[in-house]
Amino acid sequence: MFKKVIYFLGLVLCSISTYAQDIEFKKIDVPVIIDGEIDEIWATADSAYNWMQYFPYDSSLAVNQSVAKVLYDDKNIYVLGIMYNATDDRIYVTPSLRRDFRGAANDNFTVIFDTFQDRTNAFTFGINPFGVRREGLVTNGGSGERSFSLDWDNVWRGEAKMYMGYWVAEIAIPLNSLRFNEGQSNWNVNFYRIDSESAERSTWAPIQRNFTLFNLASLNVAKWEEPTKRSGKNLSVIPYVSGNYNQNLEEGKDAQTGFNAGFDLKYGLTPGLNLDLTVNPDFSQVEVDQQVTNLDRFEIFFPERRQFFLENADLFADYGQRGTRPFFSRRIGVSRDESIGQNIESAIPLGMRLSGKVNDNLRLGVLSMQVSDNEAASLPSYNYSMVSIQQKVFSRSNISAFLVNKQTFESPKEYSDSLYNQWDRTVGVDYNLASADNKINGKIFYHYNIRETNIDSTFAAGMELEYSVPKWSLNMRSQMVGANYAPEVGFVRRTDIQQLAMTYRRRFFPSSGGVQRHGPGLDFDVLGNGTYGLLDWDMNILYDITWRSSAEFSMRLRRQYTYLFNGFDPSGTDGLALPANTEYTTNLIIARYRSDERKKLSYELSTRSGQYFNGMRWNLEGSIQWRYQPLGFTSIDFAYNGIRLPDPYNDANLFLIGPRFDFTFSKKLFWTTFVQYNSQIDNVNINSRLQWRFAPVSDIFLVYTDNYLAENQEGFIQFGGSKSRALVFKMTYWLNL
Known part of the structure; x- marks a missing residue:
């Protein structure tokens, strides 16, 4: 008492x-x-x-x-x-x-x-x-x-x-x-x-x-109490050793083994400016990307997870808008093998990154990565480099400028014209606006892609402006992307578009009851170009609810228009494609609910269901998690897409199921097993990782990966043999000198 x-x-x-x-x-x-x-x-x-x-x-x-x-x-x-x-x-x-x-x-x-x-x-x-x-x-x-x-x-x-x-x-x-x-x-x-x-x-x-x-x-x-001082020489070395075993059982190839070693070095040139060096980097500790059911006509964005690229990442990665980035670090070390139509990894023998504050108002970023040639894919060695500067203006705004360069110094004689591209460059400037009170945020940008051959429409330009106060917010954004804007080190979801979008939200805050806030909203997004006119548009009526328990619900009623300028199979099964130059207007509902995560059993459900091109789509996605603290949790992610199209187009029942078992035996020993069944590619992936953090930011990893053939036969999953198998051991040690 x-x-x-x-x-x-x-x-x-x-x-x-x-x-x-x-x-x-x-x-x-x-x-x-x-x-x-x-x-x-x-x-x-x-x-x-x-x-x-x-x-x-x-x-x-x-x-x-x-x-x-x-x-x-x-x-x-x-x-x-x-x-x-x-x-x-x-x-x-x-x-x-x-x-x-x-x-x-x-x-x-x-x-x-x-x-x-x-x-x-x-x-x-x-x-x-x-x-x-x-x-x-x-x-x-x-x-x-x-x-x-x-x-x-x-x-x-x-x-x-x-x-x-x-x-x-x-x-x-x-x-x-x-x-x-x-x-x-x-x-x-x-x-x-x-x-x-x-x-x-x-x-x-x-x-x-x-x-x-x-x-x-x-x-x-x-x-x-006293002005800040530099402490020591600020030097860290992070060496690693790794070994791996790989076997491609589907093609009947012999198993391959390998040993690798390298290191990262972090040195504070000044208290505000950091130099990162990497020699023969290895990223095998990164978790496998979570699979998705791909029913989209355009490339899917997966975020960067590699530690080397993360500090001061905004200096390099935040130019443009989310779907129109002139620099995307996941392009580095990943090449396209056109003979098989798949992405393949290429070795990175050396990399350097200088980033941070030059003074109170100026930030600098310089990155250079050398990627080895790939004989199997007939690809030369490339250097990926970027220079970025950011000058603060007013209280919280800044002007940023960059140059991205991808270039090879090898002779074109050894490569076919279709694969060999000597260089590709992109330059640009962004003005990032942020008011002192944070009520107004936005940006204006212009980027230009420079090619070996002189062609037009290689630009991207856009703006975004958001005003937010407790009771309401308004976001407006637009962009123009040229038909030939294709930076090889960037992520550009769509080209040859003009886009205008707006979102308005109203918020109410009840003084009693279980709801913390709720409110309606309006949203639209319109895309078009000079060749086809309107390409896509959608209009939405929104409603959001947040409970005091932290549970959340959001819903939007959408009317949507899509113009297909290329043939497309909406079933995701490589069936008969809908013809090019056809248009579709549909109505659907998009909703999501996330339960109170404080409970031992929590879940998240979402749907995107209704009319779909010339048919119907019934979608349910989500995850369920059971927590047995503090030892860990078990969860299952799932997605179902039932697609019904008129003859002669394919119907489809696409399943994605991903159980995950996460055990934390202590604050230093972790074991995670992730299983993913994807009916769209008839594959079961198992990824099991044991991690021991034996010293601060120093780990030993043992990672096992297996891929199995899995076919859906009249509603039953028939498991075939293993397609590929891999085992990786890796040890890293963070040493402050």
Whole structure:
């Protein structure tokens, strides 16, 4: 009872204090012991208190208050988080003990450092009550979910302990793990907490609920007791060794074995500018891409996961719009074998990347990767290079310019004209707009693709503008893509188009009941060109609901028009194609529901059903997950597409089923098995990975992959023999020098 009185008395005291605060990094001479316990040294630290609620409301103090404290010495920044609960006896939620957790179902404490005070890019470090850690990067001001990535890794320490009525997080972040300028007096900082029991999300610096939880426009200021200094030489070497066994059973080829070794080197040329070198890189630890049922006429985008390309990735990858990117790093090391019509991997003997801050207002990115020739595909060796500069203007906006170059220095005599292309270049400029209060965001861009042969219409241009306040938001975007705009190192979903799109959303926030917010919206997207006129358009009536439990529902009623300028088989079975120069107007429903992820059993369901070209499509997709914390979870992803077309076109029943078993025996030992059955390609893929993190950011991997023939015979799946099999061993070690 006494503890509850003290707790609510603290809330009263907080409520009569001012919300706006600063915090100071105070220097200490003795390192903090990272054990999740509050030692006496923390009594000297400055505190961040009076945390505000972000969800479900953003206008009151958090019910479950928290306190953060900061200290530093010559080598580390230390952060303490004390997360109080309104009740003494409670159970915290985590899906597993695996690093880099994400989602509203995870109790966690996170710190955000905007080290250059540009309110555009930041580092995040988080930990949950079980001591599981995560680190990530925020780009583009944190203006959307895609601006927060957990793919970046670095070395730091953290521990957490649970107590009666609260839990404690203690963090030590090496100064060498961060990028910043010497002589700085201030950083921008925020802390946030997710509390699973109450589904409450709270922040130290208040953030409006129409923005993201990691929005960088709303940070508070952290002062340094002494100006920042560089700590040591900031040099890391990450060597690896790997061995592999591969067998193509379908073609009856002999098994192949191999051994490989290489390393990455990270060197801080200045506190803000980092040099990355890679020698004979190997990316076998990357998880297999999740398969999809492809009923699209255009290429599907898969995001980059390779660690080498991730830090400061926005300097290279964020030009243009999502479907029109002049640089896409997954093109590097992947070539097209036209003889078999498939993508194949090519070796990368050497790569270099220089990226970061030159000064407070100028960022620089330089990348060069050498890819070996591929004799089997008759492809020469290519160099992939990019230079990117970004100059800050006004409070949070910037102007960016780039040059991408793909070039071979080998003679064309050894290659056929259809395969040999000496060089391909793309240049461009983007203006990225972000207002000081984050209400207005947008961009304008113009890119030009330069070829060996002089042809026209090799450009892409566009704009986007979004205005967002708590009660409503408006997004408008348009682009023009030339008929011959085809950067070989880019991702361009469609060419020869003119596009205009708009989305309007209205939000209501009930003062009582189980709904946190809801509201309608309108959306349209129109594409056309000078040759065919209208190509595609859709108009949508939207409605979104978010519950205080964090469950979500969204629905749109769509009327859609499609013009086929090429023949296309909508059944996805390589059947008779619908003829070119035909048009279709259809009505369909698109809906999605995600349940309360705090429950042990959670699920997500979606549908895209209704009229489909000249027939009907019945679609159900989703995932079901059972959590047995803290050991892990079992889930199953599934997709069904029932397509009914009039004769003589094919009907289809396409299934995609993917059970996943994820066991985290400890915070260092993980085992994941992922099975994928795809009836569209008659394949069952098994990928099983054992990972042991034997030292910070240092791992041993054992990965087994098998592919089996699987045919659907009158509703029953008939399994054939193995088509291919592979076994990979890999060890990496992160060494700070």
